[in-house]
Amino acid sequence: MLYREALNRAIDETMAADGTVVVLGEDVGLYGGSYRVTEGLVAKYGEERLIDTPIAELSIVGNAVGMAMAGLRPVAEIMTANFSLLAFDQIINHMAKYRYMSAGKIALPMVVRFPQGVSRQLAAQHSESYEQMLSAVPGLIVLAAGDVNYAYHALKYAIMSDDPVVFIEHELLYNKKGEVDFDADIDPFKARIVKEGSDITIVSYLKMVDDVMEAVPQVEKELGKTCEVVDLCSLNPVDYKTLEASLKKTGRIVVVEEDHKTGGYGAQITSWAAEEMFYSLDAPPIRIAGEDVPIPYNRTLELAAIPTPEKIAKRIAEWGKTNGL
């Protein structure tokens, strides 16, 4: 099953099970979604539940907040992360705050689906990542689907949860293939051990998990050591327990993120390691991240702006060698 099909199935099943689930966004209905995630759903559930909105992001999220206040379970789709900036007032001031400010009287059972990241030559206004800003907002659950099975289970959870969830997807993952275990009991807040190892913990999320997995054979060959690869899955709250167990075993941590390095999300993980796990560390924690530049259009420059499997492998091997591996 493809990643986008897993997402579609999650929405389909929740819509079938619960008549209060509605989907809204640009081209989500008759068109089927710009990444075909909502394909076929309008035929099943009608235009009242697959709501084609104008190109007005503030309203897409703002309306979803009002729908959730009135007892629906809206799933709002932002076409691409950069456009969400027009909706950030609603995401931060409304979606994240109403429960707290009303002392729990108002619940917002809603999801904002959030495709993001560097795709292929879409240039600076269609290539960004905003997990660093979203995770800094108390009151929002931030999930990041880097895997097909997780995408299916976590989106189902997000739609049925009574908390507001930002559900981050990576634009290059929509056609990724994977197995879905429909009967599995997946905890959406638990980090996923993608590969076990004993010498280096590599923490990542979204598409970078795949890039890390591509880099790992080279790293292991050069260093003669094994890597443990962790997909964070939930960016807020963070599953520090899984990270702690892995780090106690390996003593070394690398965080890989696609986003610009300065102010990037990965800094939260390395600062946690430095503050809380200092005496378990055998090497300084490092981050491998994108450059501090807007994403350029030219393919060569675009690839130079973000981590690639080759760059990840090279950096980890160098760091390993200078730190006793």
Place this chain on the structure above:
Amino acid sequence: MNKLLAEEIYYNMVLGRTFELAAKEHYMAGDISGFLHLDIGQEGFSVAAMKAFEKGDVFTTYREHVMAIARGMDPRAVMAELFGKAGGISRGRGGSMHLFDPSHFFYGGDAIVGGQIPNAVGCAYARKFQGSEDGVMVIFGDGASNGGAFFESLNIASAQKLPLLFVCENNGYAIGTKITRVAPFEKQAKKAEPYMMTKEVDGMDAVAVYEAVREAQELIQAGHGPVFLEAMTCRYEGHSMSDPGTYRSKEEMGICKSKDAIERMESYLKTMYGLTDTQLQGVQRRAQATVDDAAAFAAAAAEPELSELFEDVFCKERVNASF
């Protein structure tokens, strides 16, 4: 308007003003902090709009104490919220600008100018979807009618034919900026004309506001789609307690206060139903007693426990996705 309703509206207007004057006093005394936006001068609009839109959902701004009480929220719980106490309607976590009570279909209390309008649009969509006919009323100021959220909402509500009553409470000032300095006209209903039926009402006349809101809601209940109502009002105080209001002349304020909604309601009750000054004073004493009781309650109420800091960030029990 029948006598019972007129008396009820008058009582709530007097209660509102008495409440606001007490809030002002307690702010000066340091019992209330933060931003405090008083509704003095605009009580006629606030009360009549709430009473007229009794069925249906209401979204409004940060200048909402009088509306909240008219909607049925306990004055004790409102005052205690202003004091930041655990007995407050939002347990002291919201304050003056964030009063919420879904049991009275009252959704705040939004302190982002215009931010509540898209929420009301979503709520109206939901109510239509759920088959409810009562509709939603969203109240905002003239200042909000210059923002993107407002224009997006006019468009969507109109395109979807939503059961939504837009009410622009036009007091002529966006904080300290006269509306005509930042908008091309004095009356903001003009902006809504291409999208929906618009009406204007004298916001200093509670009876007229009541009738205009009732009429608008009846149109909405009949499936007419969205309606826009503009109420021209006058705010006697500054934008908030931190605004001395020096941008308005004595002459302007004099004209403004000559239209006082409470005095107007008093003469209505006298002329229409023969109420005497003694009877009106009785109403005022009842309002004063209610406010004194609310203030005493707020002063004596407990501070929130420190553990409450972490409550209601997320829901207590997360829904299990497996079904």
